Amino acid sequence: MKTSYRALGLVFLVLLLSACTLLGGYNARAHEHLTALKAANLKFIDTFTTGEGKTYSSAKLEEESDKIDLKFREALEFSASLDDKLRTGNIDSLREVFQEDAANIKKKSVLLTKERAKTLSDTTGRAYDRAIVGECARPDGACKAK
Numbered sequence: 001m002k003t004s005y006r007a008l009g010l011v012f013l014v015l016l017l018s019a020c021t022l023l024g025g026y027n028a029r030a031h032e033h034l035t036a037l038k039a040a041n042l043k044f045i046d047t048f049t050t051g052e053g054k055t056y057s058s059a060k061l062e063e064e065s066d067k068i069d070l071k072f073r074e075a076l077e078f079s080a081s082l083d084d085k086l087r088t089g090n091i092d093s094l095r096e097v098f099q100e101d102a103a104n105i106k107k108k109s110v111l112l113t114k115e116r117a118k119t120l121s122d123t124t125g126r127a128y129d130r131a132i133v134g135e136c137a138r139p140d141g142a143c144k145a146k
Contacts, residue, residue: 024084026141033075033091034135038128040068041098042121048105049117056111065102072098090131097127 044064048056072095079088101120105112112120136143 024082024087024138026135026138026143027082027087028142029078030075030082030087031132031135031143033071033078034094034128034132037068037071037075037091037094037098038125038132040071041094041101041124041128044068044098045101045112045117045121045124048111050111050113054111056109058106058109061102061106068098069095087135090134094127094131097124 047064048061072091075091076088076095079091101124132143135141
């Protein structure tokens with residue numbers, strides 16, 4: 001049941017992120033923030049997935065969460081400086097997805113199974129892809145979206 005709520009939430013997020021084309025123009029730095037956040041979030045999932053020689057560490061979880069939270073703060077500050085509420089709202093939504101994933105790992109205090117990690121990576125990756133598509137679709141977009 002939780003997965004269906006997550007899927008519904010991500011569908012809403014995708015629709016929201018796709019609306020980026022309605023305001024402001026393309027910004028290369030905003031695009032860079034989105035791609036870096038996507039890479040960091042997916043790496044976070046990989047880091048906390050079962051594998052040979054891997055063990056769960058709450059200290060490592062906090063350390064990695066803090067690093068990614070700083071990246072979100074930087075992206076949010078930059079977005080706020082552009083006075084683009086939609087772009088800022090999109091980053092906030094992506095941050096919530098990350099925080100939910102980190103909180104679930106912390107609550108269970110175990111590494112993700114490969115199956116669960118794949119599900120998280122797929123849904124999380126799609127949310128970021130929609131945000132990146134939205135950024136690229138803005139006027140004067142200088143990138144090619146998937």
